[in-house]
Amino acid sequence: MKLAYRSKLRAPVNLTWEITGLCNLSCTHCLSSDVRNSLSEELDFDECVQLIDELDRLKVFQINFGGGEPFLREDFLDILDYAHSKKITTCVSTNGTLLDDRLVKALKAMDLLYIQVSLDGACPETNNQIRGKGTFEHILNGIKLLAKYEIPHFSINTVVTRINFTEIGQLHELAKKYGAKTRLSRFRPSGRGREAWDDYHLDKTQLLEFSSFLSDHRDILTGDSFFSITSEDRRDLGLNMCGAAKMTCSVSPDGDVYPCAFLQDSFFLAGNVTEKSFESIWRESPALNMMRAIRIKSCQSCDRFSLCHGGCPAVAYFITQSLEHSDPECMTSLHDRAYPQEFNRGALRHVGTI
Amino acid sequence: MEMSQYVVHPAVQVRNEDFGLLFYNSADTRLTFVKCGNSIQLTSTDDGVTRLMINCGNERDKEKVWNILQNLSTKGLIIEAGL
Numbered sequence: 001m002k003l004a005y006r007s008k009l010r011a012p013v014n015l016t017w018e019i020t021g022l023c024n025l026s027c028t029h030c031l032s033s034d035v036r037n038s039l040s041e042e043l044d045f046d047e048c049v050q051l052i053d054e055l056d057r058l059k060v061f062q063i064n065f066g067g068g069e070p071f072l073r074e075d076f077l078d079i080l081d082y083a084h085s086k087k088i089t090t091c092v093s094t095n096g097t098l099l100d101d102r103l104v105k106a107l108k109a110m111d112l113l114y115i116q117v118s119l120d121g122a123c124p125e126t127n128n129q130i131r132g133k134g135t136f137e138h139i140l141n142g143i144k145l146l147a148k149y150e151i152p153h154f155s156i157n158t159v160v161t162r163i164n165f166t167e168i169g170q171l172h173e174l175a176k177k178y179g180a181k182t183r184l185s186r187f188r189p190s191g192r193g194r195e196a197w198d199d200y201h202l203d204k205t206q207l208l209e210f211s212s213f214l215s216d217h218r219d220i221l222t223g224d225s226f227f228s229i230t231s232e233d234r235r236d237l238g239l240n241m242c243g244a245a246k247m248t249c250s251v252s253p254d255g256d257v258y259p260c261a262f263l264q265d266s267f268f269l270a271g272n273v274t275e276k277s278f279e280s281i282w283r284e285s286p287a288l289n290m291m292r293a294i295r296i297k298s299c300q301s302c303d304r305f306s307l308c309h310g311g312c313p314a315v316a317y318f319i320t321q322s323l324e325h326s327d328p329e330c331m332t333s334l335h336d337r338a339y340p341q342e343f344n345r346g347a348l349r350h351v352g353t354i
Numbered sequence: 355m356e357m358s359q360y361v362v363h364p365a366v367q368v369r370n371e372d373f374g375l376l377f378y379n380s381a382d383t384r385l386t387f388v389k390c391g392n393s394i395q396l397t398s399t400d401d402g403v404t405r406l407m408i409n410c411g412n413e414r415d416k417e418k419v420w421n422i423l424q425n426l427s428t429k430g431l432i433i434e435a436g437l
Contacts, residue, residue, distance in 0.1 A: 010371055013378065013385060059369035061378035087367065089380045112380055 008292060009247065011058035011282060016250040016261045019048075019076065020068040025095050027120070027131045029159055029200055031191040031262055032068065041254040045075045047274060049082055051251070054278050056086035066093040066261070068253065077106055084112045091116065093157065096142030097135065104145045114153040116183055117143055121163070122170035129163060147178040155181040155221060160210065161200035168213065172220065183221040184214075189318040190262040197319075207329060228311035228327040241309035245291035249282065257281050259291045262314035296326045304332055359435035360423055362404040366431050368396060377431050386431060393419050406432060 020042055021032065043051065055063065063083055070076050070092055083090050089112045096117035107113055117139060121127030124136035131139070146154045156175040158164060164171070168184065175182040189197040202210060211229040214220060227240055244259035251257055255273040258264045270285035282288065296310035310316075311327020319328050326333070362368050367378045374390035388394075393410040408419055426432045 009376070010369070013376070059367065061367050061380075062383060087380075089378075089383065091383075114383070 008283070011055075011060050011279070012249050013060070013243075013247045014062035014064055015055065015060055016064045016066060016248060018067050018250070018252050018261065019065050019070050019079065020073045021253045022072045023068045023095075024072065024097060025069070025132050025135060027095075027118075027192070028196050029120075029130060029161060029187055029193045031188065031193060031264075042073075043253065043255050043274070045078065047255065048075075048079050051255075051273050051278060052079075052083050052086060052088065054273075056088060058279055058282075060088065062089040062091065064091045064093065069095050069098065071098040071103065080110060080113065084110055087112070090114065093118065094142075095131070095135070095139065097138040099142035099145050101145065104149045104151065107146075108149045108151060113151075114155075115146065115151060116155040116157040117146065117180075118157050118159070119143070119171065119174075120158055120161070122167040122174055126164050126167055130159075130161070143178050143180065147180070150179070154179070155183040157183040157185055159185045159187050160202065161187045161196075162202055162206065163200060165202060165206055165210070168210075172217065181219070181221055182217075183223070184226070185223070186226055186312070186315075188262045188312065188314050190264070190314055194318060202329075208331075211331065227308040228315075228330040240307055242311070242313055244313065245288040249288065257285070257288075259288055260314065262312075263291075263317070265317075290323075294323055296324065299326045299330075302332055304330070358423070360406045360427065360432040361435050362396075362406070363431055363433055368404060368431075370396060377426070379431060386426070386429065388422060388426070390419065390422055394422070405435070 018032065023030075023032070052063075065076075065080075071094055073079070080090055080092070090110075091114040093116050096119070099117075107115065118131070119127060119136075119139050120130040121136070127136040127139070128134065143156065156171065156178075158168070158171050160168065172182045187193060187200050187202075189201070193200070207229055211226075214222065214226065214229075227242075242260075244263065249257055249259055249270070250261040250264065251273065252264060256264075257270040257273060257278070258268050259270070268287050268291070270287040271281035273281070291313065294310070294313060299305055299308075299310040308327070308330060311330045313323055315329060316325045316327050317323055363379075365379060365381050367380065369376055373387065374392075375388040375394060375396070377386040377388065378384075379386070393408070393415060395407045395409045397405045397407055399405065406423065408416065410416055410419055423432065427434065
């Protein structure tokens, strides 16, 4: 990990690809603020194949497909098959509502597939408040099907908010009941999440409590979401820094490339794969090089620097409107001072800017 | 020193980086960074097998590479050829 920090990788390790902007839900915390209503802005199948061919040539190991809801794309299974034919591992993030026997049987045959279903509460009231009326039962049906067909790499993903914070333990139990791993993601003030920030983000006490909970549950996956509050005993379980532009980047439905899915702002636009090769965007884009050059001076003397390297730039940017600030929700900030309330107003100032 | 021949495990991908080699295990999506410069080179055969070729001259460097290969083998990322 330290090596990757010092030198630019020749290609990302993985790519987050929002394969469609279409979605059948309208979740209140969604990072996609501008869900598209037509297919006209999406890469077509041939363009997807071209991009996968290039990712294969660059030896990108993994594609994380999201959206929108990926399974709304009629050619999505063909896209998955094509990626797998190149030995690229895929991870699909779905809302689970479109899963049926036919689809899950098809997924069962894909050895290189990881699938995560989003569920934001252990009971209908909580989940539906975030993901929409009646969604809990539909999502649970999808989860039951994945369990029934014994899909091996299957997780239930929850974006941790003030709304569902007290149900995280129950969600973990629910996942175990269905043979799934629990994955907890950080709520960020990106997309529609900016409007929900004040109501949803964890307060100082909850963040500290949550950090302890993660320490007690090493089987819970967090990806790179929570390194800002990672304790020493989870050091070996995930990334210790933001991987945006260093290990990963994001492609939007129309082929725009950004440092990560939470930084889909024109300020961070690195290029479009229909106009330039992905390789040249990765290696030469000023936006990606800017992300690689970020050094948070105030963090470098911090005892926790080796655990988080300044935390999440997306949270810092949308809350403080600066890339020179450390993550406002970092553990050191939580211990040293009250949560800076003026940052909340910063998030609101960004509502509607994309 | 007699060196064994190694190939990359079928569930594992590997690529060259400036610091050496970067392994990815599709069984658990874990990465392994190997700081070895160009002392281990990759060659692919027509049947899709990736071989690791030792590329260093003196015995001391060879011993370092040998230790790296042993470690990668223990992790299940590479397999001794012929096994």
